Amino acid sequence: MRQFPPxxxxxxTEETVETLYLLxxxxxxxxxxxxxxxxxxxxxxxxxxxxxISADIPKILKLEPDLVLAFSDLQADIVADxxxxxxxxxxxxxxxxxxxxxxxxxxxxLVDAAERADQxxxxxxxxxxxxxxxxxPAAKPRVYFEEWDDPLISGIGWVxxxxxxxxxxxxxxxxxxxxxxxxxxxxxxxxxxxxxxxDKIRKRSGWNEIPxxxxxxxxxxxxxxxxQPGPAALTDGLDAIVKALWPEPLPSS
Numbered sequence: 001m002r003q004f005p006p007x008x009x010x011x012x013t014e015e016t017v018e019t020l021y022l023l024x025x026x027x028x029x030x031x032x033x034x035x036x037x038x039x040x041x042x043x044x045x046x047x048x049x050x051x052x053i054s055a056d057i058p059k060i061l062k063l064e065p066d067l068v069l070a071f072s073d074l075q076a077d078i079v080a081d082x083x084x085x086x087x088x089x090x091x092x093x094x095x096x097x098x099x100x101x102x103x104x105x106x107x108x109x110l111v112d113a114a115e116r117a118d119q120x121x122x123x124x125x126x127x128x129x130x131x132x133x134x135x136x137p138a139a140k141p142r143v144y145f146e147e148w149d150d151p152l153i154s155g156i157g158w159v160x161x162x163x164x165x166x167x168x169x170x171x172x173x174x175x176x177x178x179x180x181x182x183x184x185x186x187x188x189x190x191x192x193x194x195x196x197x198x199d200k201i202r203k204r205s206g207w208n209e210i211p212x213x214x215x216x217x218x219x220x221x222x223x224x225x226x227x228q229p230g231p232a233a234l235t236d237g238l239d240a241i242v243k244a245l246w247p248e249p250l251p252s253s
Contacts, residue, residue: 005112006066006088012050012078013071015230016092017042019104022120022231025111030063035193037224038232050078057081067110071229094229096157101125103230124234131238132165141245143168144184144212147227148192149200158229163188166241183210187218188244190227196220219244 010031011017017036020026026042031049036042049059055078060068070079070091079089090110094103101121108117143163147153160170171184187210189196198218207213221244226237 003066005110008063008065008067009111010049010060010063010065010068011036012055012069012075013052013228014038014224015071015100015103015228015232016069016107017046018228018231019107019117019120020111023108023111023113023116025113028111030065031060035224035228054078055081057085061085061087069107094158097128097161097234100158100229100231100234120231124231128165128234128238131242134167136167136246137248140167140169141185142171142183142211143186143188143245144171146187146189146191146201149189149196156227158233159226162226162233162238162241163245166238166245168241168245184212185215185217186245187212188221188241189218190221190223190225192227193223217244 005028007028008030009020009028011020011029011033013033014036017029017032018038020029021039021042026045029046032042032046033050033052034048035052036046036048047059047063049056049063053074057078060082065087068082068087068089070089072091072093075091079091082089092103092106094100101124104121104124105114105117108114108120145154145156145159145163147156154172160172163170168186187201189201198220201207201218202213212218221237221240225232225240
């Protein structure tokens with residue numbers, strides 16, 4: 001980087017966009033992922049330069065970024081093209097809650113806002129602890145989370161952790177749909193950018209015996225809230241899981 005802190009940042013995924021806005025550093029952002037929707041004003045304030053696994057490299061280069069922020073090996077081809085073009089890049093790879101909190105603190109350090117970033121991360125840690133310690137009115141519901149329907153994709157680390165914090169039990173490690181007694185009590189679905197169709201889930205062979213299907217507890221969680229490993233998942237995403245697992249208001253203590 002020629003500038004510190006970087007003055008012109010391109011964010012190729014949405015969680016770094018939201019984090020920079022929360023830190024009050026949004027003026028540094030000059031380009032964003034096409035999936036960036038948080039906060040809502042980002043849609044009108046920042047030019048879109050990428051999808052998730054593809055990007056408009058010439059458009060990014062015209063923006064003359066001091067730093068590009070990317071996520072995971074899935075963006076390795078984009079990263080390689082930008083590195084060859086001489087662009088400085090930081091690639092995050094957070095896959096769990098600890099990684100999300102570390103991402104927030106690291107990003108804060110990169111933009112010379114380490115103290116604010118630490119305060120933000122600490123506020124999330126406190127919130128997660130409070131929700132995890134909340135008394136629940138019944139036994140833990142068994143929960144299956146589905147990221148995609150064809151083929152079936154599940155097993156996102158931070159979502160599994162959030163289910164546990166919300167007072168549920170992630171059934172994925174021992175999932176056996178053919179045994180109804182072991183099936184999930186709640187199905188959470190977020191089909192990565194397309195609308196969940198509960199009837200498609202109900203009509204899968206053998207799934208009519210699953211408790212969640214029998215009791216009509218199939219709940220969509222918007223992709224923007226849960227599929228990005230960042231602030232959204234720790235706030236509105238977690239709240240959506242809690243609401244799905246415990247639809248009746250908890251008694252006040």
